[in-house]
Amino acid sequence: MIASGGMFMSSLVRLVEYAEASPEVRAVYDKIMTARGTDWINNFWKALANDPALLGRVWASVQQVMAPGALDPLTKEMVYLAVSATNNCEYCSYSHTAAARRKGMTDAMLMELMAVVGLANENNRLANGLRIPVDEQFKAQP
Amino acid sequence: MIASGGMFMSSLVRLVEYAEASPEVRAVYDKIMTARGTDWINNFWKALANDPALLGRVWASVQQVMAPGALDPLTKEMVYLAVSATNNCEYCSYSHTAAARRKGMTDAMLMELMAVVGLANENNRLANGLRIPVDEQFKAQP
Amino acid sequence: MIASGGMFMSSLVRLVEYAEASPEVRAVYDKIMTARGTDWINNFWKALANDPALLGRVWASVQQVMAPGALDPLTKEMVYLAVSATNNCEYCSYSHTAAARRKGMTDAMLMELMAVVGLANENNRLANGLRIPVDEQFKAQP
Amino acid sequence: MIASGGMFMSSLVRLVEYAEASPEVRAVYDKIMTARGTDWINNFWKALANDPALLGRVWASVQQVMAPGALDPLTKEMVYLAVSATNNCEYCSYSHTAAARRKGMTDAMLMELMAVVGLANENNRLANGLRIPVDEQFKAQP
């Protein structure tokens, strides 16, 4: 937990460090570090560790959902960033921009990604705000 | 405009048909049909046509932003869908799912896309709700 | 309550009609009709009437907030529409577009309003998604 | 108002201190301190005090809505937190976590609350993003 003062903010729950973690939490921490080839745990997991079942479930979900499949991992990271920008999640924007860059996202890709995010947010409101009815031609799906 | 009755909803402005459109609006409609190789205009543009400057600007923006660049057009369509799902835009979800399918999106890709969208929305709220501070390691950007 | 069937949806609580309403609810209904010079109650209030204290409080808030003040009532209706478009509230978009039109909003004004709403939604995400720091020059406020 | 510098941010309006407040504002401040048994006013009310009618109305609303009723006050605080997490309101997350803890919320309860908030945000987007139609069985309400 970051020391308080000025605009410094601490999280609303303790950040559980490895040294003080239960064996159940340490087991997940070990999986995270092994999967990522790192020797540290980022704050997101340290906060979730206050509920070991939540920690284990969310980590397993991330592993399943972000794995290569019909979409490649970099595309998935960029989709994740698009949602985080729309929802204004500072933590997720920082952590997943770092992740996307490790997977090959360039500045040019990030800028184009944000251009699409901006445009979609604009057009979503034009369509919703004017209550534009869906064309019959689009309803043939699936 | 769809005839009213029951839950049938009309848009909040008239949908401007080609036959009644001004030359300025017809010029944009012609560009849209040429670019898409279709002979009809979908309701989104018919609603925007109530403000010809808006119609022209948004169409030009779509052409610029969704064009191939550092990201390919299919990836851009899926990012657009991710935002539309997060914002609950029914019109955009229908129209851009159709567009993404024309560009090669399969059901498997759509399902994985939504899995990422769901997960990001979940984790965005865990990070925001618990006010988890950004790790120093993520701040080295750019 | 609308009869069910197909896509017809009913509200999640009963819509309280005047004939069946308690004296407490009727008193608010009477105030609404008097203030508006109408002889009917729209569904929003009929739904809130399941909680008479909520009905009374929200009606009083609307009366206070939407009254002429530093801002005129039409500007307030358009601000209300901007929020409703951003939040995708179908009910509020229909009811407050009707209200704004009664107060003088033209189609041209509605279209410009939505253009601003769309642009703000776009730029909000560019600023949030790229985590752009606030300039010192803007912090001198108030 | 907090002195500016670095990332330090001030609010967009002055924070009205008791010493400089009008009698109308002081009357509300006194009610707040009495209701809470405290001798200080938090910034939320100091900002609203720039519009005494708004200050009075919002305080009265909080008193009415958060009071014991069909739901107990702690449940109401947790619902408030769930909304604040979904909307990413930093101020509200801090102030209402403090309030919920005073009413008995433990860390275990907070973590489970956030788990539900996360899951609902995920499933909301799966349902909205795939445009899943509501089952007839759920429409029988109320």
Added chain:
Amino acid sequence: MIASGGMFMSSLVRLVEYAEASPEVRAVYDKIMTARGTDWINNFWKALANDPALLGRVWASVQQVMAPGALDPLTKEMVYLAVSATNNCEYCSYSHTAAARRKGMTDAMLMELMAVVGLANENNRLANGLRIPVDEQFKAQP
């Protein structure tokens, strides 16, 4: 899939019926019906079944998160409803209102729940819109 026509909307993917489902999907469907003591599957799961891994994961998450724990199941359903109202998820509002009613939620409880949801949404925007700084007293957490 609901037959199309007028405003009738189909989902963006096929709804997988039991009769046509793979053994992997049927296994989850069986678990759902057993857990709920019902003989039908609602559309949410039929849509997710297009991605059996997603279906299995989300069902397991719901079972884990919504189970009794530090919070009781009815409180969890109401928190779920608060998020769904904030995000405007029609499907989730219908399905989880039904679930909450089966667990004992009365109309009075639903109305108070929505009153809190409304108030939190209002105050979230007052705090965010005016950029009100968090008081030092609230930062002592945890």
Added chain:
Amino acid sequence: MIASGGMFMSSLVRLVEYAEASPEVRAVYDKIMTARGTDWINNFWKALANDPALLGRVWASVQQVMAPGALDPLTKEMVYLAVSATNNCEYCSYSHTAAARRKGMTDAMLMELMAVVGLANENNRLANGLRIPVDEQFKAQP
């Protein structure tokens, strides 16, 4: 870019200063400073400058959308602020409050604006959360 340390955050892309900008970017910067009668560029544009096409397009959109028309520029700024408050865009709230004040917005107007924003956000959720059907009387539009 702001030097890092503590809670100090940098943007996710470099902020392009005039001295290092390409001729294409400088041309837009010059237009911005001329239009505003200032000698500095705020961070929003410096971040967009990483994608000169995006920079040019967004600046042109702002010029078109925020210009006097059926709505006056101050009303447009306040609508922009209403959206930014609803979406929790810190950058936009600071920069457009400054812009609105330059165009004549007083504290009293800002407070009334936020009161409307808060009320609309509250009522949007009451209508959406209770799934209140739109009255036939409101569907006659346009």
